[in-house]
Amino acid sequence: MQLSKYISDLLYRYECVMVPNFGGFVSNTMASQLNNQNHRFTPPTKNISFNVNLQQNDGLLVNHIAKSLNISFDEAALRIQKTVENWNQDLQKSPLLLQNIGQFTLVDDQLSFEPIDKINYLTSSFGLSDVDANYVLRNNIVTPQQEIVRKKSYSKYVAAAAVIAGLFIGGNIYVNNLANQQDIVAQQDLTAQIQQASFNILTPLPSVTLKVEKKEAEKITYKYHIIAGAFKEEANAAKKVALLNKKGYKASIIGLNKWGLTQVSYESFNSKRDAINTLNKIRKVDNKHAWLFINE
Numbered sequence: 001m002q003l004s005k006y007i008s009d010l011l012y013r014y015e016c017v018m019v020p021n022f023g024g025f026v027s028n029t030m031a032s033q034l035n036n037q038n039h040r041f042t043p044p045t046k047n048i049s050f051n052v053n054l055q056q057n058d059g060l061l062v063n064h065i066a067k068s069l070n071i072s073f074d075e076a077a078l079r080i081q082k083t084v085e086n087w088n089q090d091l092q093k094s095p096l097l098l099q100n101i102g103q104f105t106l107v108d109d110q111l112s113f114e115p116i117d118k119i120n121y122l123t124s125s126f127g128l129s130d131v132d133a134n135y136v137l138r139n140n141i142v143t144p145q146q147e148i149v150r151k152k153s154y155s156k157y158v159a160a161a162a163v164i165a166g167l168f169i170g171g172n173i174y175v176n177n178l179a180n181q182q183d184i185v186a187q188q189d190l191t192a193q194i195q196q197a198s199f200n201i202l203t204p205l206p207s208v209t210l211k212v213e214k215k216e217a218e219k220i221t222y223k224y225h226i227i228a229g230a231f232k233e234e235a236n237a238a239k240k241v242a243l244l245n246k247k248g249y250k251a252s253i254i255g256l257n258k259w260g261l262t263q264v265s266y267e268s269f270n271s272k273r274d275a276i277n278t279l280n281k282i283r284k285v286d287n288k289h290a291w292l293f294i295n296e
Contacts, residue, residue: 003083004098006065015259017061022084024054050113059292073276222268224275225254225293226282230261237262
């Protein structure tokens with residue numbers, strides 16, 4: 001199985017793709033940069049790095065393969081396990097090249113990863129190429145004749161602006177003085193009314209005692225969660241939960257993931273079979289990108 005293809009597909013949509021018992025591929029968004037040597041702007045890009053400590057099975061890669069190959073969750077997990085075993089064997093002999101991702105080399109029993117820079121996983125930059133900065137710089141060159149004309153025009157604008165500013169300030173002073181006089185008269189009338197007013201409560205209102213019962217929600221820890229999305233802003237996650245609840249799902253916020261994003265679950269289960277059956281239904285009727293998160 002060409003596992004690198006499925007990893008590459010997910011890197012376009014997710015910030016991290018973990019391969020169980022191998023490691024995690026993490027994407028980092030880089031802003032547009034200027035190369036001072038060739039004076040060219042590069043578009044924003046998504047660089048890929050590798051973290052050998054991210055070996056937990058979060059279900060993302062397994063679900064994607066199971067859906068793509070139309071096989072069961074367990075069968076997809078088994079195929080990934082066999083592929084990882086083959087990778088480790090190949091690394092003992094020579095470097096391991098993953099298409100469109102990068103190359104692994106085993107150095108002193110430590111994995112070294114070199115990404116392929118030609119692939120940009122940032123979907124918003126599709127179709128964008130490098131821009132020559134010289135075109136921008138040439139447009140800013142001003143000839144001596146243009147500078148003289150610009151200074152003369154600037155002097156005229158300054159003189160006109162001074163006249164307009166004088167008229168505006170004078171008008172403002174008059175309006176402000178008139179408004180202040182009106183405020184003083186209104187304040188005096190209000191003060192007189194307050195001094196003449198009397199407040200007399202003849203019959204006090206009876207006191208009311210309210211009994212409030214506090215009921216703590218029962219906390220249940222589930223193992224399987226069908227993920228609807230992960231949000232940077234918690235308010236957006238709450239909106240997603242409300243929307244899913246209106247559709248009839250038992251949606252909830254299950255906490256933050258390793259990247260500080262708030263995860264929203266369609267529903268949560270302790271039964272693996274129930275979780276997978278519900279996941280398949282959700283993919284058909286609501287969200288084909290929903291996936292299963294396993295809280296181990």
